[in-house]
Amino acid sequence: MPGRVMSEDDNSPISAREARRLFAGLKAAPALVLAVSGGPDSVALMWLAARWRRALARGPELTVVTVDHGLRPEAAREAREVKRLATELGLPHRTLRWRGAKPKTGLPAAAREARYRLLAQAARAVGASHVLTAHTRDDQAETVLMRMLRGSGLGGLSAMAGVSQRDGIVLARPLLDVPKAQLIATLKRAKLGFADDPTNRDTAFTRPRLRALLPLLAAEGGDARTLVRLAARLARANAAVEVLADGAERFLRLRDRDVAPQVGIRSFEASAFAALPEEVRLRLLLRAIDALGHEGPAELGKVENLMSTLDRAMAGPGAAANGRPVLKQTLAGALISLAGGRIQIAPAPARRRKGR
CATH class of the missing domain: 3.40.50.620 (HUPs)
Incomplete structure (x- = not known):
C-alpha cells in the first residue's frame, strides 16, 4: 500500500x-x-x-x-x-x-x-x-x-x-x-x-x-x-457503515433460513428490513439493485426516492397481505416489489424497443 x-x-x-x-x-x-x-x-x-x-x-x-x-x-x-x-x-x-x-x-x-x-x-x-x-x-x-x-x-x-x-x-x-x-x-x-x-x-x-x-x-x-x-x-465512517450493512445482510439471511432461496432474486422480510437504520437499508437496496439490474449502477437519489416509497408502502394497511403486490417499481434494470410482507428484487424484463 x-x-x-x-x-x-x-x-x-x-x-x-x-x-x-x-x-x-x-x-x-x-x-x-x-x-x-x-x-x-x-x-x-x-x-x-x-x-x-x-x-x-x-x-x-x-x-x-x-x-x-x-x-x-x-x-x-x-x-x-x-x-x-x-x-x-x-x-x-x-x-x-x-x-x-x-x-x-x-x-x-x-x-x-x-x-x-x-x-x-x-x-x-x-x-x-x-x-x-x-x-x-x-x-x-x-x-x-x-x-x-x-x-x-x-x-x-x-x-x-x-x-x-x-x-x-x-x-x-x-x-x-x-x-x-x-x-x-x-x-x-x-x-x-x-x-x-x-x-x-x-x-x-x-x-x-x-x-x-x-x-x-x-x-x-x-x-x-x-x-x-x-x-x-468520511472514508472511515463509510467503511464502518459498510461493516454494518454486511452484518445486516447476514441478519436478514438468518431470519430467512426457513425460506427457500430463489436463484437470481434477493428477498427480505419487510418487517426486519424496516427495523434497520436508514443508511443501512439504503445500502442493502443499492447492493441488490446493482447486482441484479442490467442498466448500470443505480443513482443514489433515485434509490433514496424508492426507499421513501417503499417505507410508505410497508407502513400501509396492505403491506402484509398475501398475493397482490402493494408496490412494484423498476430502477436501473431491476424490479423491486413488496408483497406478502416481503421485499423482492429481481432483474426487470428487458424494455421493448420503440417501433416494435
Missing part, C-alpha cells in the same frame, strides 16, 4: 527517504504500469518511481504508458517527450490512443473511462498487477468539492481511495497525500521539464472552475489539507 509524505514544507523537494516511503508497499509487485501524461505530477511520479526502483536489489518491472485521447494536437508531441524521458531513465514506454468517435457531452468522464480501460489493458499485456497514477492532494481536494456540489453520499465524499480495484487491476495513487507544489519543487531540483495542458485552465469544465476557487476557500480555512482530512474522516 502506498505510504505518505510527512514533510512539513509543502514546497520542499521529495527526498529519497520520503520516496521510499511512498512506494514501500509496492516492492512485492511483479510489475507496475506508470500512467504518465507529461504533466508535472505524472513526470514526477515517473522520476520518483525510477529512482526508487534503481535503489532496490530486486523489485517490480516498470512500464511507462501515455494515453493520447486525440483531443489536442499537442498530445502526440507530449507523448514523444514522455518517451524520451522514460528512455533516459531506462524505462520502456508505450503510447496508447483513444480511437473512435468522441461524445459531445460528458467528454471529461468519457475520456477518464477510456484512459483507465486502456491502462488496464496495458497492465495485463505486460503482466503488471498495478497501475500507478499521479493524483495529488490538490486533486483530492478538488474531487471532494465536486462531489459535495453534486450532493454525493458518504462513499462519494470519501473521494479517491489510495488503492482500489478496476478492471481486475489494482489502481494505486501513491502521491495522494502529496501537494502538487512538492512535485514541482522535485522536478525543478532534478532539472526536468514537463508539459502544460491548457485544458487544466479551461473554465468550460467543472474541475478548473473549482480549482480557481481553492485559494478563496483556503483564506477561510478550507484549504486542500482540510478538505482531504474531511475526505479521510
Whole structure:
C-alpha cells in the first residue's frame, strides 16, 4: 500500500527517504504500469518511481504508458517527450490512443473511462498487477468539492481511495497525500521539464472552475489539507457503515433460513428490513439493485426516492397481505416489489424497443 509524505514544507523537494516511503508497499509487485501524461505530477511520479526502483536489489518491472485521447494536437508531441524521458531513465514506454468517435457531452468522464480501460489493458499485456497514477492532494481536494456540489453520499465524499480495484487491476495513487507544489519543487531540483495542458485552465469544465476557487476557500480555512482530512474522516465512517450493512445482510439471511432461496432474486422480510437504520437499508437496496439490474449502477437519489416509497408502502394497511403486490417499481434494470410482507428484487424484463 502506498505510504505518505510527512514533510512539513509543502514546497520542499521529495527526498529519497520520503520516496521510499511512498512506494514501500509496492516492492512485492511483479510489475507496475506508470500512467504518465507529461504533466508535472505524472513526470514526477515517473522520476520518483525510477529512482526508487534503481535503489532496490530486486523489485517490480516498470512500464511507462501515455494515453493520447486525440483531443489536442499537442498530445502526440507530449507523448514523444514522455518517451524520451522514460528512455533516459531506462524505462520502456508505450503510447496508447483513444480511437473512435468522441461524445459531445460528458467528454471529461468519457475520456477518464477510456484512459483507465486502456491502462488496464496495458497492465495485463505486460503482466503488471498495478497501475500507478499521479493524483495529488490538490486533486483530492478538488474531487471532494465536486462531489459535495453534486450532493454525493458518504462513499462519494470519501473521494479517491489510495488503492482500489478496476478492471481486475489494482489502481494505486501513491502521491495522494502529496501537494502538487512538492512535485514541482522535485522536478525543478532534478532539472526536468514537463508539459502544460491548457485544458487544466479551461473554465468550460467543472474541475478548473473549482480549482480557481481553492485559494478563496483556503483564506477561510478550507484549504486542500482540510478538505482531504474531511475526505479521510468520511472514508472511515463509510467503511464502518459498510461493516454494518454486511452484518445486516447476514441478519436478514438468518431470519430467512426457513425460506427457500430463489436463484437470481434477493428477498427480505419487510418487517426486519424496516427495523434497520436508514443508511443501512439504503445500502442493502443499492447492493441488490446493482447486482441484479442490467442498466448500470443505480443513482443514489433515485434509490433514496424508492426507499421513501417503499417505507410508505410497508407502513400501509396492505403491506402484509398475501398475493397482490402493494408496490412494484423498476430502477436501473431491476424490479423491486413488496408483497406478502416481503421485499423482492429481481432483474426487470428487458424494455421493448420503440417501433416494435
